[in-house]
Amino acid sequence: MKTFDVAAVEKTVKIIAETAIANEKYFSDLDAAAGDADFGTSLATGFKVVLDKWEEYDRSSIGDFLLKVSMVITGHVGGSSGPLWGTAFMKSGLLSKGKSSIGYEELAKMVQTAVDGIMARGGAKPGDKTLIDGLLPIAEKLEKSQNETNHSKLLKELVEITAHTAETTTSWVAKFGRQSFTGERSAGTPDPGIVAISTIVKAIAQS
Amino acid sequence: MKKFVNDPSNFVHEMMEGLVLANPQTLKWEKEFNLVYRADLDPNTKVPIVQGSGSGHEPAHIMAVGKGMLDCAAPGNVFAAPPVDVALEGIKRMKSDKGVLYIVNNYQGDKMAWEMAAEMAEAEGIKVGSVLIDDDVAVENSTHTFGRRGVAGNFFAIKACGAASEQGADLDELVALGKKVNDNVRSMGVALTGCTPPAKGEPIFTLADDEMEVGVGIHGEPGRRRDKLKSADEIIEEIFEAVHTDLPFKSGDRVALMINGLGGTPISELYVMYRKAAHLAKSKGLTIVRNYVGEYCTSLEMAGASLTLLKLDQELEDLLAAPAECPIRVF
Numbered sequence: 001m002k003t004f005d006v007a008a009v010e011k012t013v014k015i016i017a018e019t020a021i022a023n024e025k026y027f028s029d030l031d032a033a034a035g036d037a038d039f040g041t042s043l044a045t046g047f048k049v050v051l052d053k054w055e056e057y058d059r060s061s062i063g064d065f066l067l068k069v070s071m072v073i074t075g076h077v078g079g080s081s082g083p084l085w086g087t088a089f090m091k092s093g094l095l096s097k098g099k100s101s102i103g104y105e106e107l108a109k110m111v112q113t114a115v116d117g118i119m120a121r122g123g124a125k126p127g128d129k130t131l132i133d134g135l136l137p138i139a140e141k142l143e144k145s146q147n148e149t150n151h152s153k154l155l156k157e158l159v160e161i162t163a164h165t166a167e168t169t170t171s172w173v174a175k176f177g178r179q180s181f182t183g184e185r186s187a188g189t190p191d192p193g194i195v196a197i198s199t200i201v202k203a204i205a206q207s
Numbered sequence: 208m209k210k211f212v213n214d215p216s217n218f219v220h221e222m223m224e225g226l227v228l229a230n231p232q233t234l235k236w237e238k239e240f241n242l243v244y245r246a247d248l249d250p251n252t253k254v255p256i257v258q259g260s261g262s263g264h265e266p267a268h269i270m271a272v273g274k275g276m277l278d279c280a281a282p283g284n285v286f287a288a289p290p291v292d293v294a295l296e297g298i299k300r301m302k303s304d305k306g307v308l309y310i311v312n313n314y315q316g317d318k319m320a321w322e323m324a325a326e327m328a329e330a331e332g333i334k335v336g337s338v339l340i341d342d343d344v345a346v347e348n349s350t351h352t353f354g355r356r357g358v359a360g361n362f363f364a365i366k367a368c369g370a371a372s373e374q375g376a377d378l379d380e381l382v383a384l385g386k387k388v389n390d391n392v393r394s395m396g397v398a399l400t401g402c403t404p405p406a407k408g409e410p411i412f413t414l415a416d417d418e419m420e421v422g423v424g425i426h427g428e429p430g431r432r433r434d435k436l437k438s439a440d441e442i443i444e445e446i447f448e449a450v451h452t453d454l455p456f457k458s459g460d461r462v463a464l465m466i467n468g469l470g471g472t473p474i475s476e477l478y479v480m481y482r483k484a485a486h487l488a489k490s491k492g493l494t495i496v497r498n499y500v501g502e503y504c505t506s507l508e509m510a511g512a513s514l515t516l517l518k519l520d521q522e523l524e525d526l527l528a529a530p531a532e533c534p535i536r537v538f
Contacts, residue, residue, distance in 0.1 A: 067327065070291075071291050074319075074323060083315075083319035083320070087319075090326070094326070
């Protein structure tokens with residue numbers, strides 16, 4: 001069974017940060033279509049600070065590492081994205097606190113608890129066309145793949161699933177968050193949060 | 208706008224340093240996390256109470272730290288919620304066998320920071336309770352809020368919970384008490400000018416010489432409407448009416464009445480307004496048991512004022528009358 005140690009989690013967080021920074025303009029442009037055009041900048045600004053402080057984090061366990069990162073995200077990613085993304089890292093950090101290694105089973109639980117945390121913090125539900133709809137299919141796939149032995153095959157499937165989600169949710173009407181202010185007009189515009197998840201999963205698979 | 212300021216990015220730090228230098232016997236400052244807390248407190252002797260919102264509202268909240276009030280304040284930058292690690296450190300610094308209570312005004316940033324800090328503290332075995340304040344009747348949603356904003360009514364939650372915790376109330380009792388205060392307190396404010404955060408260097412909004420913002424938020428958020436300036440009595444009539452009818456307060460109610468200055472209005476004007484508010488209260492059959500005229504929750508140097516009414520019962524009357532000490536009330 002595939003397991004992930006602190007170094008593997010570190011590497012993944014680094015890819016998330018680098019992807020957010022590299023796609024600043026792309027994510028902001030997506031947000032400009034039906035939101036307030038700050039999503040890419042908010043994410044990039046915060047994740048730059050995450051990388052600036054890279055050497056300072058507690059690495060005694062996966063959870064301790066994620067908790068430290070969560071505080072930086074919450075404090076430095078702007079707008080509502082900060083507390084929401086920070087909550088995702090915090091919740092998965094609390095679940096993996098003290099653990100030096102995790103398998104798919106724990107990973108699935110970490111993604112699920114992150115999604116639950118985002119829902120509790122922000123108030124959005126599945127189907128509202130938010131970040132939550134981008135993350136839920138990942139949690140479901142991991143849940144079903146606990147005995148998977150072929151890691152690259154699983155990653156490839158996750159890339160397909162998240163790309164498909166970004167595509168299918170584009171036609172949805174946003175019911176929560178900044179995009180929902182435009183009502184029916186949000187149909188046809190991709191949700192920047194869902195696209196960000198898809199972009200990040202792709203970057204992880206490519207590394 | 209001219210200000211007494213050095214490097215604006217050090218503004219909050221320097222204010223806190225000054226505060227603890229002026230109160231060496233009672234206050235301590237932890238520079239790294241920018242916490243101010245009671246020097247004399249053994250947290251295990253009572254439920255400690257902590258609050259932290261953006262700075263710029265002084266005396267709220269760093270100057271409300273003292274016996275019978277807050278035990279610790281964990282502020283953010285001017286008009287910015289405290290970072291989660293600051294809020295968490297505030298809770299951890301106050302770690303007590305009896306749990307820790309935090310009070311928070313209803314702003315998204317503040318709420319989320321404290322909720323996250325509380326969840327992390329609970330994961331470390333600290334019991335945490337909370338009180339949410341949303342007393343501003345002006346608007347239902349605004350720039351930084353879902354639901355109503357928390358403003359000067361917050362003072363009464365601090366005072367009542369602070370007194371009760373000194374008298375031995377447990378965490379659940381304090382949570383219930385804070386909710387009772389919030390359920391019975393209503394406020395609304397009016398701005399005559401904008402205000403200038405030191406690091407921003409320019410006003411966050413401007414009002415013409417003959418204009419006022421009715422229902423302004425304490426970060427300059429828009430209120431109900433912008434209108435031509437009226438007389439003091441007309442302004443108080445309008446905000447008294449808005450506050451009075453919202454609860455609603457009824458003839459025979461015993462109340463606390465607060466006229467709170469927003470930072471740039473002299474106390475003389477606050478008493479002109481108190482005079483009218485007291486007459487109105489009497490005409491509505493309210494008995495003013497306690498009054499508060501001065502600055503409790505400001506917006507930097509904004510000229511303006513807010514009016515708060517709190518409906519009292521015997522428990523609240525006793526708690527408001529209990530002794531308290533903090534830097535703004537020691538003579």
